[in-house]
Amino acid sequence: MTISSESPATPSTATVSFRTVDLRGRGLTLAGLRAAVPRARQNTVADAEEKVLDIISAVRQQGFAALSDLALRFDGVEQVHPRVPAESLAKALAELDPAVRSALEESISRARQFADGQRPRNVDVELGDGALVSQNWVPVSRVGLYVPGGLAVYPSSVIMNVVPALAAGVESIALASPPQKDFGGLPHPTILAAAALLGISEVYAIGGAQAIAAFAYGVQAGDAGPALDPVDVVTGPGNIFVATAKRLVKGVVGIDSEAGTTEIAILADSSAQPDLVAADLISQAEHDPKAASVLFTDSEDLAVAVRAELDRQAAITKHSQRVCEALSGPQSGVVLVEDLEQGIAACDAYAAEHLEIMTADAPAVAARIRNAGAIFVGDYSPVSLGDYCAGSNHVLPTSGTAAFSSGLNVTTFLRAIQVVNYSRAALEEVRGHIVSLSAAEDLPAHGDAVTARFSTTA
Known part of the structure; x- marks a missing residue:
């Protein structure tokens, strides 16, 4: 990406409508969590x-x-x-x-x-x-x-x-x-x-x-x-x-x-710095009006503080209109969870492309995450680092596909090509097993292909 030497952006009149999804007290299953977390509207995919x-x-x-x-x-x-x-x-x-x-x-x-x-x-x-x-x-x-x-x-x-x-x-x-x-x-x-x-x-x-x-x-x-x-x-x-x-x-x-279109999720608790959380949510929102920025937290106070920071920072960032549209879309929002356990479960259900961990003992929390394209641990590992100079790859699965897909890698x-190299004696050792299994599967020609090798003295 080219480096800009422009002066700071003029404050924008665009506003952020960062919606709330409250999971507390709902006792949701995995299917329920997947249905509840913010996502782009499905008709967009069909179109x-x-x-x-x-x-x-x-x-x-x-x-x-x-x-x-x-x-x-x-x-x-x-x-x-x-x-x-x-x-x-x-x-x-x-x-x-x-x-x-x-x-x-x-x-x-x-x-x-x-x-x-x-x-x-x-x-x-x-x-x-x-x-x-x-x-x-x-x-x-x-x-x-x-x-x-x-x-x-x-x-x-x-x-x-x-x-x-x-x-x-x-x-x-x-x-x-x-x-x-x-x-x-x-x-x-x-x-x-x-x-x-x-x-x-x-x-x-x-x-x-x-x-x-x-x-x-x-x-x-x-x-x-x-x-x-x-x-x-x-x-x-x-x-x-x-x-x-x-x-x-x-x-x-x-x-x-x-x-596809980029997404960031942040799992944060009361120890997180609201200005950093907001800055990271905005950093991915500036990619595209359809970009997803989601905060998972068990702290209402943090959610309130992040909203204030989003309003402040989004108003002065260069691509303010784009950022505000992304943050206000159905794919973005704050998800309130009961505690860290539900937060981890919700993050796994969401299966983010980028997942930042901004909690106490962030490395231990990160180690418990199962579904994410890439995980960024602590205050000094923002997604922007992974976008450019971490050494990791930023081509990552989106839209929940990180539950079964990996990021781009070697x-x-x-x-992986499997190579089978058996000698006559080694094949003879398992000959009877092959004949028995081929008969059990009603595929006798499989066994015949093995016994044919021992019918003559080759």
């Missing part, structure tokens, strides 16, 4: 799915012609072919603000160290003399990485996508980001510079659901230019349309998770 299906169909049937039409429709850009020229990547890197380059290089260094430590080891297990079973981790051949645009600029997302793919050993990497009318139909120059800094040369000016469709199904070569080859895995954050597209193409390709780009 997005209908639109995304149309986009996917158009890209599959019309290829580059559809991508060109969609670039004009959504981005106001006339486009012949979406591939970014090599000279544009080089120019963007050469003209990158030195301070931003230094920040990107530090972020890359920390992300690489963490990614390098994530790669799982291959395993060989000898189950008997001549009976060897192995599990080998192998990178996918080709990946498509999506970097959002629109209301903000996200070179940090270039790093978060590319670094673990490189650490996994992926050999073919394509990156897509929305075309920008202000930059000649190319993605933002800082996006291009970050890609060049990481050695990524295959970059496309394609945004939204159409980028996910192009990656999943590929686009054939034609008059517009060379083909865009399909990928094996698609990763990256985005809005609800990007997340929906990823869900719809899952099975055609692998995906990291449904990393294993996203790896497959």
Whole structure:
């Protein structure tokens, strides 16, 4: 993200309507908690799915012609072919603000160290003399990485996508980001510079659901230019349309998770500092009017103090209107809980993309959380740290999918292949068991395939 040198924002007249959900005394089950916590309205998801299906169909049937039409429709850009020229990547890197380059290089260094430590080891297990079973981790051949645009600029997302793919050993990497009318139909120059800094040369000016469709199904070569080859895995954050597209193409390709519009949850008690809680809620609300900011607390006094801080800080932040809209939406609010136990249960039911712990003995509380994309412990580990320079990855599951999905990491780009290597003697040892089990399952040919190996003296 570019560094702003602007003067402080003029106070806004927008107001925050931060709603309250009171769980105290209700004795809710897990299902009840999931139904009670703040969420975006479901009709929004249904509307997005209908639109995304149309986009996917158009890209599959019309290829580059559809991508060109969609670039004009959504981005106001006339486009012949979406591939970014090599000279544009080089120019963007050469003209990158030195301070931003230094920040990107530090972020890359920390992300690489963490990614390098994530790669799982291959395993060989000898189950008997001549009976060897192995599990080998192998990178996918080709990946498509999506970097959002629109209301903000996200070179940090270039790093978060590319670094673990490189650490996994992926050999073919394509990156897509929305075309920008202000930059000649190319993605933002800082996006291009970050890609060049990481050695990524295959970059496309394609945004939204159409980028996910192009990656999943590929686009054939034609008059517009060379083909865009399909990928094996698609990763990256985005809005609800990007997340929906990823869900719809899952099975055609692998995906990291449904990393949609950002969300933050904070579990705090009376020991928390209201100004810090409010600042962190606002930091994610400035991403998008649909961003979710939720405070879980057993302290009514803290809730009151945070509301006052939200009013004060939201009025003077640069993107005040956007922040106030996000904080006032159905996806945001304060959730009052009886005690820390119910707070932990409610947080697990919510399964936040980002979860901050601002309680007494925060490390112990964090250790009890089961469902979250990433957990930030204590006053000096804000989500903003994870967005840029923690070394962790900020491409994380949203909308409750952290209950079963993981954030982007090296294993996203790896497959575990099992290798079975038995000798004749080792197979003979389990021959009778195989015949018995195949008969029990009424699949006698399975047993015959084993006994055939001992019917002759090979």
